[in-house]
């Protein structure tokens with residue numbers, strides 16, 4: 001399982017270690033430099049003489065970057081550190097200077113107090129330094145700036161303009177490696193001022209360049225806020241993110257996580273301490289799914305394995321009945337009872353003669369797939385909603401059938417499986433109008449809100465599937481492929497999750513996440529890099545499970 005921790009947990013873990021004098025920053029920096037070197041080698045880059053640009057912010061993230069710059073310089077790279085703040089980490093700066101890192105200030109120091117004004121020289125020095133390469137002198141100008149950190153004085157204090165950024169852009173142009181140490185867990189709000197400008201300019205530059213640089217982010221791609229999945233503004237997109245102590249929520253949650261590239265966790269020797277903190281985002285791996293999978297034992301019979309009821313499909317969308325049945329049957333439960341309209345039932349039986357259409361006891365019920373919004377509640381669905389012993393998977397049109405009072409479902413095992421459009425409708429119906437686009441911009445937040453408002457677990461479908469439980473933690477599964485974006489693939493998922501709820505007493509959130517993993521994997525296996533139908537996804541479910549259980 002991959003686990004992500006809030007920034008406050010990371011800080012709580014690092015504080016005693018820092019107080020005890022553990023050299024966390026040196027370890028972090030060494031890991032960043034090593035990751036950059038390893039990836040550069042993998043790309044066939046000759047290290048000695050290669051150029052690296054380290055973007056340095058004013059906090060400890062910048063400190064990591066400066067120490068990493070020093071390591072890289074000692075490995076023979078030609079390293080430039082762009083100092084995006086007037087004040088940067090002093091020990092880091094000293095280390096970088098000792099290692100021969102070329103230092104490039106970018107901000108103009110504030111005007112000195114009257115009555116003895118002195119010329120504002122830093123920008124001039126930066127320019128001069130850019131052309132002369134005299135690092136020591138320019139470092140001094142950055143070091144000796146007397147003003148408070150620009151961030152402390154608000155946005156207007158970041159007085160870099162395009163001209164002052166020119167040397168940074170020139171250094172970026174020349175560099176094969178960019179190390180992003182602008183900000184990490186200390187960032188609040190979207191990147192402002194010079195940092196935002198640099199990130200924007202470098203993103204543009206990278207899009208245009210024939211040979212893209214290797215971008216290594218320190219802790220987080222700068223511009224992401226650690227604790228959520230939203231992208232609050234410009235973010236410097238990374239190929240590799242080396243993150244310290246533990247994953248941050250932004251590195252697992254969509255859409256932020258897509259900015260981070262390949263994420264490497266460096267525990268800095270604090271793995272045990274961080275494991276004692278609450279994880280707010282989890283990502284199941286195959287071994288986790290294997291551990292929870294309901295594998296039948298010798299004493300099992302079909303009723304102990306669980307019976308799943310299906311109220312899915314309609315005259316308008318009969319295929320959903322077949323697809324959710326297929327998903328459930330391939331996932332494996334003792335019996336599938338199809339309880340939808342007669343026309344769809346005939347189609348289900350033609351494809352799956354093993355499905356039972358007689359009413360009877362069920363452990364779980366899938367309802368709503370292939371049923372339009374606004375349809376009345378079918379009797380079988382109403383009975384299941386009223387029976388606290390039945391676990392529910394509620395999809396599509398079924399989302400309208402839920403009780404308005406969230407406490408009604410509070411102790412039930414209920415999983416809602418909307419996509420963003422259906423979630424927007426659900427939230428609107430509960431007095432929180434929100435656009436589909438806003439949900440897609442922060443799926444974790446809105447899935448969580450829907451969980452609070454309904455009392456159910458909410459599995460929000462999308463390129464990354466987010467599962468939110470009313471207790472306030474997420475699962476985030478990114479196991480699928482874009483080929484899964486095909487009509488009916490969500491019906492298959494509902495069947496998979498339903499079969500898991502029928503066959504296991506496990507907590508619904510983790511079973512929903514396991515269902516998303518299996519569905520995603522089945523999609524990948526079925527697709528093999530080519531288009532698939534939802535039926536193909538269902539057909540590949542056993543192969544996905546076989547691979548997982550072989551773990």
Ligand SMILES: NC(=O)C1=CN([C@@H]2O[C@H](COP(=O)(O)OP(=O)(O)OC[C@H]3O[C@@H](n4cnc5c(N)ncnc54)[C@H](O)[C@@H]3O)[C@@H](O)[C@H]2O)[C@@H](O)CC1
Pocket residue numbers: 014018024025028057058059060061062064085149150151152182183184185186187188189190191192193195196218219220244
């Ligand atoms: N304390 C330590 O020794 C360790 C710290 N670590 C590093 O330190 C980082 C946290 O350091 P800090 O708490 O100093 O914070 P950061 O360095 O992450 O961020 C603070 C900097 O970002 C600027 N900033 C904040 N919001 C901004 C915005 N919206 N736009 C532009 N600039 C903005 C601030 O002015 C400041 O310069 C971690 O992410 C990690 O990289 C790790 O090296 C582990 C050890």
Ligand SMILES: Nc1ncnc2c1ncn2[C@@H]1O[C@H](COP(=O)(O)OP(=O)(O)O)[C@@H](O)[C@H]1O
Pocket residue numbers: 418419461462463464465480481482483484485486487488489490491492493519
């Ligand atoms: N780009 C993507 N990458 C991975 N999975 C995706 C992507 N787009 C959609 N999916 C998955 O495909 C399924 C589509 O479900 P849904 O939107 O309900 O379709 P339908 O209603 O037609 O069945 C969901 O499981 C979703 O997570």
Ligand SMILES: [K+]
Pocket residue numbers: 061180181182183184217218219220221222
């Ligand atoms: K960073």
